[in-house]
Amino acid sequence: MAQTTVEKTSVTLLGLGAMGTALARTWLAAGHPVTVWNRTPTRSAPLAAEGARVADGAAAAVAANTLVVVCLLDDASVEETLAGTDLAGRDLVNLTTSTPAEARARAEWARERGARYLDGGIMAVPPMIGVPEAGGYVFYSGSRELFERHAETLRVPAGTTYVGEDAGFAALHDVALLSAMYGMFAGAAHAFALIRKEDIDPASLAPLLADWLVAMAPAVHQTADQLRSGDYTKGVVSNLAMQVAGTPTFLSTAEQQGVSPELLSPYFALMRRRLSEGSGEEDLTGVIDLLVR
DSSP states (O other): OOOOOOOOOOEEEEOOSHHHHHHHHHHHHTTOOEEEEOSSGGGGHHHHHTTOEEOSSHHHHHHHOSEEEEOOSSHHHHHHHHTTSOOTTOEEEEOSOOOHHHHHHHHHHHHHTTOEEEEEEEESOGGGTTOGGGOOEEEEEEOHHHHHHHHHHHTTTSEEEEOOSSTTHHHHHHHHHHHHHHHHHHHHHHHHHHHTTSSOOHHHHHHHHHHHHHHHTTHHHHHHHHHHHSOTTTTOSSOHHHHHHHHHHHHHHHHHTTOOOTTTHHHHHHHHHHHHTTOTTSOTTHHHHHHOO
């Protein structure tokens, strides 16, 4: 019985930084023909040894394949790199970190040049690429048809999560999650600072801190439910008035430990402001409305 070989989609990849190189290697390992280009040619050599075709320039790389993936430094470098290329008929997938506004403008820019466009936000670091158990994935937004057409190829390096036709939504989801991450890091930094001068091993606090953050994480579901319903008193366990009343203890402890309260003070100030509007029975969700201009 004759066996049929399914031909793998050919991919052009522009940009061979740490992430771009990881993407290229994963596609090559999975049997996809890959054409690469990088402003610094020496970065292409290792991939050439692994089977990649190295294009002489960005224009030649774009011409080589219908699916063109861009993973560059920033939005400005995307425009500069693609300025002299013919994008007509190309499926352009932009994995360069950008703002939602930049992604929307780049989508329109691509359409004006005859290309189909998909924006991506990578929720992974290079060592997670090509390692399914690492849990890395990429947000995609823009043309659903384009996403579905290349879904099998796009999921080779990392999982895929499509978040909508609006080209800016992938970048927005990316920045939203990373913003929450930095908020978590800020809280952890303050926690470690409090014990810094004490005879307490940071390694003993770390597992307690990690477990506590994991235990608190499901609270985001209640916040989302309150935002959807508009009822910020729904399911409240510790209301805003009670929490504001407890904030002086945190600030006094920081002062006594010789720790700056600058990571906590802005949030506490928002809590007090929300309380001053007569919302003491609410959860902390009302703070979100104060942030939206």
